[in-house]
Amino acid sequence: IANRLEPDWLLLDYRSIDKGTPIIGPDNFVECGNGRVMAIILAAKDIPERFAAYRSRLRELAPEFALSPTEVNRMAVPVLVRLRLTPVDRRAFAEECNARTTIESSAIEIARTDAQKITPAMLSSLDVLEDETIGDALRSVRNKPFTSAFLNKLPAYEQAGLVDAQGILSQQGVRRMAMAVFVATFKGDVGIRLAERFFESTDVNVINAFNGISRSLGLLAQAESLTASGERLPEYAIGEDLAKAIAIFSAIKKTPGMTVGKYIAQLQLETRELTPFQERLLVVLDEHARSAKRIGAILSTYAQMVIDSLPPQQAAFMPEVRLTKEQ
Numbered sequence: 255i256a257n258r259l260e261p262d263w264l265l266l267d268y269r270s271i272d273k274g275t276p277i278i279g280p281d282n283f284v285e286c287g288n289g290r291v292m293a294i295i296l297a298a299k300d301i302p303e304r305f306a307a308y309r310s311r312l313r314e315l316a317p318e319f320a321l322s323p324t325e326v327n328r329m330a331v332p333v334l335v336r337l338r339l340t341p342v343d344r345r346a347f348a349e350e351c352n353a354r355t356t357i358e359s360s361a362i363e364i365a366r367t368d369a370q371k372i373t374p375a376m377l378s379s380l381d382v383l384e385d386e387t388i389g390d391a392l393r394s395v396r397n398k399p400f401t402s403a404f405l406n407k408l409p410a411y412e413q414a415g416l417v418d419a420q421g422i423l424s425q426q427g428v429r430r431m432a433m434a435v436f437v438a439t440f441k442g443d444v445g446i447r448l449a450e451r452f453f454e455s456t457d458v459n460v461i462n463a464f465n466g467i468s469r470s471l472g473l474l475a476q477a478e479s480l481t482a483s484g485e486r487l488p489e490y491a492i493g494e495d496l497a498k499a500i501a502i503f504s505a506i507k508k509t510p511g512m513t514v515g516k517y518i519a520q521l522q523l524e525t526r527e528l529t530p531f532q533e534r535l536l537v538v539l540d541e542h543a544r545s546a547k548r549i550g551a552i553l554s555t556y557a558q559m560v561i562d563s564l565p566p567q568q569a570a571f572m573p574e575v576r577l578t579k580e581q
Contacts, residue, residue: 255290256297256300256301256304257301257304258304259304259305260456261310261312262458264290264334265308268387268456269389269390270387271286271350271351271425272425273456275287276335277336277337277351278335284335285338285344285347285351286352291333294333295331309332312326312334350426361429362446365433365436365445365449366437369435371404371408372404372435372438374472374475376403377471378475380472381396382468382469382471382550385546387465388432388435388468392423392427392428393422393428404434416430433446435468436449436452439471439474440474440478440496440497441482444496447497448496448500451464451500451504452464455504459540459544460503462545462546463539464500465550466542466547466550466552469547469549470550470551470553473553474493474557476557476561477490477491477558477560477561478491478493487566487576490563490579492535492557492560495535499528499539517536518536521533531579534580
């Protein structure tokens with residue numbers, strides 16, 4: 255972690271316990287993110303250029319935390335942390351914080367089973383706001399009908415492991431439900447690949463893209479289901495395109511000095527990784543990377559146009575009204 259110290263990964267608010275600033279208890283012991291804290295200290299000692307980048311970014315963000323850049327400069331090894339205020343079972347909280355963030359094969363099989371419990375009506379009722387991740391949305395009171403409907407389809411012993419004593423979704427519950435939502439929307443391996451990318455990404459722009467997808471899940475699920483069943487033109491399916499475009503988008507954001515514009519400009523015909531439609535989707539994600547609301551609106555409009563399009567049999571008789579995927 256120290257060798258690849260990414261300031262934003264340690265300083266921005268991902269509304270998550272496995273990313274962002276480490277979390278300490280009232281006695282200043284680190285409960286969440288021991289590895290992150292040790293990596294910052296190690297970088298300060300042995301990798302000064304990485305620590306300098308961390309300190310510089312912390313100075314930029316200092317006013318957001320009621321700190322001054324001067325205060326940051328005075329500290330030998332500044333480490334931004336979150337202070338836990340809510341009383342918790344400390345041992346259970348620490349275990350949850352240190353749970354694996356990668357998706358194991360068993361979790362994939364569970365997601366496929368769980369996805370069958372989510373109906374199109376449930377997806378349509380899921381409400382994700384502008385600045386929310388899907389995890390935030392699932393934990394919100396307004397989405398209680400969705401989470402309750404999902405949990406009620408599970409055995410009691412499984413439900414117990416997904417909520418805390420107050421009945422609020424745990425981190426494990428959020429992960430399991432979010433994976434099921436992606437797989438319910440995008441059938442087959444596409445949903446799994448998108449879920450993996452969602453949980454592993456630390457770039458704010460990529461996370462915003464996923465927040466946009468989350469805002470349009472209900473309509474996307476309907477559109478994908480219609481194309482999969484042959485009730486709408488199969489080529490209108492967009493799940494695979496989204497998975498590939500986001501994979502490239504994520505890789506670009508991890509590459510210093512690389513931008514989507516440079517990536518598109520340097521493409522050669524024989525080395526193209528994406529189709530022209532996927533390249534256009536990549537550009538759209540980049541253009542609206544700061545607005546999950548805008549990305550959600552674009553994808554919702556696309557999905558609605560698919561839903562409103564003619565079934566293949568009718569389209570064959572009326573080719574003049576059949577739109578291409580790009581259109």
